Amino acid sequence: MAAKGNKNDVSLQAEGRDYETELQSAGVRITRPRQVILTILKEMNDHPDAMEIFKRAVRVDESISLATVYRTMKLLEQLGAVHRHSFEGGPARFENADGDHHDHLIDLDTGKVIEFHSESIERLQQQIADELGYDIEHHRLELYGRKRKKKN
Template identity: 65%
Template sequence: MGEAKKRRDYEKELRDAGIRITRARKTILKILEEGEKHPDAMEIFRRASEIDATVSLSTVYRTMKILEDRGAIQRHVFEGGPSRFEPAGGTHHDHLIDTDTGEVVEFRSDKIEALQEEIARSLGYEIVSHRLELYVRKIGRRRG
């Protein structure tokens, strides 16, 4: 999906929710479309306020909440950190979270997916949805 298409979709979601597309909101949507993976609200605010000093943190939070409620973005609450956001509707993936740096790495493993299915089936269940988060530290990194 192209960047302009993503922005139109976010704008449409806001309009459909009865929200005016202000200059501040356009700036927030521009930050989202730039594609940095898993930004938190403070990062979105920091980057948006560099472009437009009128952007407030409360506008960032309200905008992200509306987009989340409308299913346009997903909010992740990883242990030990702030909520992070990513576009909804992409292909399924899991996350590695670096406990030292906070970096979030997406990955997909057919082996893990098959094993989860096998475990659920052996217990008489089918998976409806799931999230896998692995909290990691780089091998060899010294702790401060």
């Protein structure tokens, strides 16, 4: 087999930050399943769950197993490449961790996730933790709602 481009070349044309190299230097082996999942990660700008990621992966490589998706997502989470969210009433969903911090508004009708950020809220949270004598490790702010019916 050719040195770099292996037989089923996984169209790695995406521009983004190079996770493969990052992982490489973190001492993680770049296996075929991980290549596939990383490619999906790079193209991912939504919040899919493990099963959805698995389905996308299978489209590229039949032989990938759901267990490996779970294992890889856990690995990527530990490495800080993805964030895991456990929204109400459903499996955990993942998102690319490259952007900056934000919270989520979940559309109860569609499941769609809208990201937002409020520096004021962040500040208030910090202040509250201070008053209670705590250091915040992380937090979770989720708004669950529905699109406002037209009105006025």
